[in-house]
Amino acid sequence: MSAPRAVAPVLDHIRVGSAPDSWGVWFPDDEQQVPWQRFLDEVAEAAYEWIELGPYGYLPTDPAVLRDELAPRELKVSAGTIFTSMHHGPATWDKTWAHVSEVATLTQAMGAKHLVVIPSFWRDDKTAEEIEPRELTVEQWQHLTTGMERLGKTVQDEFGLEIVVHPHADTHIDTEEHVGRFLDATDSRLVNLCLDTGHYAYCGGDSVKLIRTYGERIGYLHLKQVDPDILAEVVAKGTPFGPAVKQGVMCEPPLGVPALPPVLEAAQALNVDLFAIVEQDMYPCPPDQPFPIAQRTRRLLSSCGA
Structure with missing residues (x-):
C-alpha cells in the first residue's frame, strides 16, 4: 500500500501577487527595462491577481488610465512604494512628503491600502562608495523612529493608508538586531x-523566527530567495547590493533560501490577511527572462497552497 500523498496546507490568509521588480524594473524609465504594457500582459498571463505600482512613473500615474489598463487584465493593486531618509531628521520632511503624497494619491485611488517604505542606502549601489556610516548614532535612530511614526500617522490621516517598512540590504534597517x-x-x-x-536572509536574518517573534508587526510580505553560494562571496568581498544582484544573488525559488513553505505557514498562523508579493531582483535582465520564471514561481506557490 502506497503512502498517502502530502496535502499542501490551505493558505487562505495569503494573497499572492507580483511586482515590476520581478521583471527587472528598478526605475521609472530605463531602456534596459521592459515596457509597462508588457509587464502587465505577462504578470496577468502568469496568473497573478495582485501587483505593486513599482517605481512611481513606471506605470501610468493617471488613475483612470491605470484602471483602464488593469481591468481587462483582471489585476488589482496591493501597494505603492516610497523611499525615505527619515534618519536625517525633520529637515527632510518636506522633500519626503512631496514624494510620499504623489505615490499615496495614486495608491489610494487604485484601492490599495499599503505603502511600502524603503530606507535610503548607506552606500552607492554602483560605486560601492560609503555615502554615510553603516551605523546610525543614537540621535539618528531617534530621528528614524519618530520620523517613521510621524509618516505613518500622516499617511493614515491624509490617505487612510498603512505604512510597512521594508528592511533592505545596504540600509540601516537590515539585520536582525537593527x-x-x-x-x-x-x-x-x-x-x-x-x-x-x-533581503532579510541576505542580511543574516531568519524570517520564520521574525514572524513568530514579532507576528503582530508583520503587515506585508515580499517573497524572495537568495543563492547562498553567491551570498557568501558577496559577503566575503563586501559587494554592494546592485552589483550583487547582477551576479544573481537573488534567485528563482525554490533554488535558494529561505525555504518558502515554512515562511508561508508561519504567516498563515498569524490568522490575519497578508499580501505576499513575489519579488526577484533581476535588474538588468534580458526581456524574455522574467515571464517563464514568473509562471514557474506562481505554480510553486500554488503547490504550497497559496
Whole structure:
C-alpha cells in the first residue's frame, strides 16, 4: 500500500501577487527595462491577481488610465512604494512628503491600502562608495523612529493608508538586531513591517523566527530567495547590493533560501490577511527572462497552497 500523498496546507490568509521588480524594473524609465504594457500582459498571463505600482512613473500615474489598463487584465493593486531618509531628521520632511503624497494619491485611488517604505542606502549601489556610516548614532535612530511614526500617522490621516517598512540590504534597517531595535522603538498603531524574505536572509536574518517573534508587526510580505553560494562571496568581498544582484544573488525559488513553505505557514498562523508579493531582483535582465520564471514561481506557490 502506497503512502498517502502530502496535502499542501490551505493558505487562505495569503494573497499572492507580483511586482515590476520581478521583471527587472528598478526605475521609472530605463531602456534596459521592459515596457509597462508588457509587464502587465505577462504578470496577468502568469496568473497573478495582485501587483505593486513599482517605481512611481513606471506605470501610468493617471488613475483612470491605470484602471483602464488593469481591468481587462483582471489585476488589482496591493501597494505603492516610497523611499525615505527619515534618519536625517525633520529637515527632510518636506522633500519626503512631496514624494510620499504623489505615490499615496495614486495608491489610494487604485484601492490599495499599503505603502511600502524603503530606507535610503548607506552606500552607492554602483560605486560601492560609503555615502554615510553603516551605523546610525543614537540621535539618528531617534530621528528614524519618530520620523517613521510621524509618516505613518500622516499617511493614515491624509490617505487612510498603512505604512510597512521594508528592511533592505545596504540600509540601516537590515539585520536582525537593527530590525528588532526599530520595531521595539516604534508604535504598532503607526508603523509595521514589510518582511522581505530575501533581503532579510541576505542580511543574516531568519524570517520564520521574525514572524513568530514579532507576528503582530508583520503587515506585508515580499517573497524572495537568495543563492547562498553567491551570498557568501558577496559577503566575503563586501559587494554592494546592485552589483550583487547582477551576479544573481537573488534567485528563482525554490533554488535558494529561505525555504518558502515554512515562511508561508508561519504567516498563515498569524490568522490575519497578508499580501505576499513575489519579488526577484533581476535588474538588468534580458526581456524574455522574467515571464517563464514568473509562471514557474506562481505554480510553486500554488503547490504550497497559496
